[in-house]
Amino acid sequence: MSGLALQDISMRFDLPNGSSVQALENVSLDLKPGELMSVLGPSGCGKTTLLNIVAGFLAQTSGKLVLNGHEITGPDAERGMVFQKGALFEWMSVRENVGFGPSMKGMPRAEKAGIVDHLLDVVGLQDFKEKAVYELSGGMQQRVALARCLANDPDVILMDEPLGALDALTREKMQSLVLKLWKETGKTIILITHSVEEALLLGERLIVMAPRPGRIHKEYRLPFAEMGVGADLREVKKHPEFGSRRDEILGMIWDMEEEIMGRTEVAS
Amino acid sequence: MTGLFVLFIYVGIFVGAYLIVTRVIHPAAAKDYTSLKTVTFGDESAVRPNRWAGVISILTIFLIWGMFTGSTLLPKFLHAPAPFEGTLEFTYTAEAAGARDDATVTVIVHPREIDTDAPEVDPGDGFAKNDSATIAQWRTGLVRVDSNDEITKSDGAQVVAINGTPIAPGETVAIDNGTVTLSDKGTPNVAPSRGWQMEPLYLPPPEDVWTRTFTVINEGFRSFTLWEHLGYSLFRVVAGFLLGALVGIPLGYAMGLSNWFRGWFDPIVEFMRPVPPLALIPLVIIWFGIGETGKIILLFLAALWIMAIAARSGVSGVNISKVHAAYSLGASKWQIMRHVIMPNSLPEIFTGARVAMGVCWGTVVAAELVAAEQGAGMMIMVASRFQNTDIVILGIILIGVIGFGIDMLMRYAERLLVPWKGKA
Ligand SMILES: Nc1ncnc2c1ncn2[C@@H]1O[C@H](COP(=O)(O)OP(=O)(O)O)[C@@H](O)[C@H]1O
Numbered sequence: 062m063s064g065l066a067l068q069d070i071s072m073r074f075d076l077p078n079g080s081s082v083q084a085l086e087n088v089s090l091d092l093k094p095g096e097l098m099s100v101l102g103p104s105g106c107g108k109t110t111l112l113n114i115v116a117g118f119l120a121q122t123s124g125k126l127v128l129n130g131h132e133i134t135g136p137d138a139e140r141g142m143v144f145q146k147g148a149l150f151e152w153m154s155v156r157e158n159v160g161f162g163p164s165m166k167g168m169p170r171a172e173k174a175g176i177v178d179h180l181l182d183v184v185g186l187q188d189f190k191e192k193a194v195y196e197l198s199g200g201m202q203q204r205v206a207l208a209r210c211l212a213n214d215p216d217v218i219l220m221d222e223p224l225g226a227l228d229a230l231t232r233e234k235m236q237s238l239v240l241k242l243w244k245e246t247g248k249t250i251i252l253i254t255h256s257v258e259e260a261l262l263l264g265e266r267l268i269v270m271a272p273r274p275g276r277i278h279k280e281y282r283l284p285f286a287e288m289g290v291g292a293d294l295r296e297v298k299k300h301p302e303f304g305s306r307r308d309e310i311l312g313m314i315w316d317m318e319e320e321i322m323g324r325t326e327v328a329s
Numbered sequence: 330m331t332g333l334f335v336l337f338i339y340v341g342i343f344v345g346a347y348l349i350v351t352r353v354i355h356p357a358a359a360k361d362y363t364s365l366k367t368v369t370f371g372d373e374s375a376v377r378p379n380r381w382a383g384v385i386s387i388l389t390i391f392l393i394w395g396m397f398t399g400s401t402l403l404p405k406f407l408h409a410p411a412p413f414e415g416t417l418e419f420t421y422t423a424e425a426a427g428a429r430d431d432a433t434v435t436v437i438v439h440p441r442e443i444d445t446d447a448p449e450v451d452p453g454d455g456f457a458k459n460d461s462a463t464i465a466q467w468r469t470g471l472v473r474v475d476s477n478d479e480i481t482k483s484d485g486a487q488v489v490a491i492n493g494t495p496i497a498p499g500e501t502v503a504i505d506n507g508t509v510t511l512s513d514k515g516t517p518n519v520a521p522s523r524g525w526q527m528e529p530l531y532l533p534p535p536e537d538v539w540t541r542t543f544t545v546i547n548e549g550f551r552s553f554t555l556w557e558h559l560g561y562s563l564f565r566v567v568a569g570f571l572l573g574a575l576v577g578i579p580l581g582y583a584m585g586l587s588n589w590f591r592g593w594f595d596p597i598v599e600f601m602r603p604v605p606p607l608a609l610i611p612l613v614i615i616w617f618g619i620g621e622t623g624k625i626i627l628l629f630l631a632a633l634w635i636m637a638i639a640a641r642s643g644v645s646g647v648n649i650s651k652v653h654a655a656y657s658l659g660a661s662k663w664q665i666m667r668h669v670i671m672p673n674s675l676p677e678i679f680t681g682a683r684v685a686m687g688v689c690w691g692t693v694v695a696a697e698l699v700a701a702e703q704g705a706g707m708m709i710m711v712a713s714r715f716q717n718t719d720i721v722i723l724g725i726i727l728i729g730v731i732g733f734g735i736d737m738l739m740r741y742a743e744r745l746l747v748p749w750k751g752k753a
C-alpha cells in the first residue's frame with residue numbers, strides 16, 4: 062500500500078472560552094505516489110490545519126492518516142514541509158541550510174556535499190552557496206527552502222502558500238521551478254495556495270475546501286500541470302479550459318466568502 | 330546665580346555654534362542621498378548626529394569647566410571673575426561712652442593652601458586700635474576688632490560704622506573687594522569677594538584632575554594602584570556576570586521549554602526582576618560581609634534574572650515554522666535544541682548580556698561605595714570623605730569610560746557572533 066491516505070479526518074479546536082471550532086470535518090483523500098495536489102479555499106477553511114495534521118504537527122481529533130502502509134503519528138523526515146517564509150535558519154549559510162537534513166541524519170560529509178551541490182544547481186543558487194540566507198531575496202530564500210526540503214529526499218512534500226510572499230514575476234518563475242522539481246523528483250506534493258491560477262497550474266488534482274466546518278467542497282482533475290512542465294506557463298493560461306475553470310472556481314470561492322461575511326454580519 | 334550664568338553661556342554657545350556651523354560651514358558639506366531629501370522633519374532616518382555639534386559640545390563642557398575654575402589651560406581673559414586675593418582694608422568706627430574713634434582693619438586674603446600670618450600693623454591713635462587678620466579665599470572671617478582696643482565690647486564699645494557707613498548688627502556694608510556684615514553680637518564678619526569661580530574643593534580645574542591622574546597612576550590610592558582598583562571592579566563584574574549567565578541562561582531555556590520549570594520559577598523570577606540589585610546590598614553584606622564573595626554574589630543576582638528572562642524570551646521568540654521545519658527535516662529534540670533554539674535565542678541573549686553588564690557595572694560601583702577595600706567605587710567614596718574632589722571626578726570619568734567601553738565591546742561581540750540579529 063503506497064501513497065498517502067486521509068481517512069475521515071476531523072479536527073476540533075476547543076477554545077479557552079468553552080466554545081469550539083470545527084476546523085475539519087470528515088476529510089478523506091487518497092494520493093498516489095507522485096501526485097501533485099493543490100488546495101484552495103477561503104481563509105479559515107482549515108487548509109493549514111489539514112497540512113499540519115499531515116505533517117504531524119497536530120493530532121487530529123478523529124480519523125486516520127496512512128502513508129505507505131504505516132500510520133502517521135508525528136513529524137518525520139519522510140514528510141518535508143516548505144513554509145511561506147521565516148523557516149530558514151538565519152545563522153546558517155545557504156549551504157548549511159540545504160544540508161541541514163543530511164547533517165541531522167549524520168550523513169558523511171562528502172556525500173552530503175554532493176547532494177547539496179546538486180540541489181543548489183537544480184534551484185540555481187550555486188553562486189550563493191556561502192551567502193547568509195538573510196542576504197538573499199525572497200524568491201531565492203524560497204529556492205533554498207525547496208532545496209533544503211529535497212535534500213532530505215522525503216516521500217511527501219507539503220507546501221503552505223510557499224509562493225504567497227513573492228512578487229508576481231518571481232512567483233511565475235517559482236511556479237515553473239516547482240513543476241520542474243515535481244517532474245524530476247516524482248514526489249507526492251500537496252500545495253496550499255490563495256491564488257486560483259496557481260492552484261490550476263500546480264495541481265494535477267485540485268481540491269476546493271469550504272469553511273465551517275472545514276471540508277472538501279469540490280475536487281478537480283486538471284491537465285495544466287502536465288502541460289506546464291518545461292513549457293511557458295503564460296501559454297498554458299491561454300488554454301480555453303483554463304479560463305473557464307478559473308472563473309468557475311473564483312465564483313465558488315466568492316460565494317463562500319460572501320456567505321461568511323453574511324454570517325458575521327448577522328452575528329454582530 | 331552662578332548656575333544661571335553658566336546656563337546662559339551654555340545656551341549661548343549652543344545657539345551660536347549652531348548658527349555658525351549651519352550658516353557658514355555646512356552649506357559646503359558633501360551632498361549625499363539624505364541631503365537630497367526634501368522632507369527631513371519627522372523622518373528619523375534623516376536625523377544623524379552632527380559631528381561639529383558633537384565636538385563643540387565636548388569642548389564646551391571643558392571650556393565652561395575651565396572658565397569657572399580659573400584653569401591655566403585657558404587664557405586669563407576667558408576666566409570668570411576670580412576670587413579676591415591680596416589685601417583688604419576698611420575702617421570701622423567704634424563708639425563707647427558717647428565717644429567715637431576710627432581704626433583700620435587690614436585683612437590679607439590668601440589662597441587656601443598657603444598659610445599666611447597676619448601682618449604687623451601700627452596700632453594708631455584713639456581708643457580703637459588698628460587690626461589685622463587673614464582669611465582664606467572663599468572663606469569669611471570674624472575679626473574681633475575690639476580685642477586690642479582700649480575699650481572692648483564687654484566694656485560697652487560698639488561698632489557703629491564701616492568705612493563711615495552706619496551699620497547695625499545683622500546689616501551688611503560693601504567695601505572694596507568684599508562685604509562686611511555685623512554679626513548679631515556686633516563683631517564684623519568680613520567676606521572677601523568670591524568672584525564667579527568654583528572653589529577647587531568643590532570643582533578643581535581640569536588640569537588638576539589631569540595631574541592628579543598621573544599621581545594616582547604612579548602612587549596608587551589607599552595602598553592599591555589605580556589599575557588594581559579598576560581591575561578589582563572589573564573582575565567582580567565579569568565574575569558575577571559569568572556566574573549569572575552560567576546559571577541564568579540554562580534556567581531561562583528550561584523555563585522556555587518546560588511547563589514545570591516555567592511554573593516553578595516564574596513567580597521567583599517575576600518577583601526578583603523588579604527588585605533593584607542595590608536593594609540587596611545590605612542583606613548581602615549581612616550574610617557575606619564586604620569581601621569578594623558578597624560582591625560577586627550580588628552581581629550574580631543582578632545578572633541572573635536578566636539573563637534568565639533573556640534566554641526565556643529567546644526560546645519563546647523562536648518562529649514556530651523553524652522548529653516545525655527542523656522536525657520535518659528529521660531533527661531530534663536535542664538537535665533542535667542545539668541547532669535551532671540555541672542559535673535562535675542568541676540575539677536575545679546578547680541583548681540581555683548587554684543590559685546585564687551595564688547593570689552589573691552600576692551595581693558594583695554602588696556596592697563599593699557602601700563597603701570595599703578596593704575598587705572604583707571605593708576610590709571615589711574615600712576620596713570624597715577626604716575632600717579629594719579631583720580624585721572623585723577622575724573616578725567618575727573612569728567609571729563612565731569603562732562602562733562605555735564594556736558596552737562597545739558587547740556590541741562588537743554581538744556584530745561578530747550574531748550577525749543575523751534583526752535580519753529574520
Ligand atoms: N491553534 C488553534 N486554536 C484554535 N483555533 C484554531 C487554531 N488553529 C486554527 N484554528 C481555527 O481553525 C480554522 C482553520 O484555520 P486554518 O487551518 O489556519 O485555516 P486556513 O489555513 O485555511 O486559513 C480557523 O477558524 C481558525 O480560527
Ligand SMILES: [Mg+2]
Nearest residue numbers: 108109110221
Ligand atoms: Mg493558512
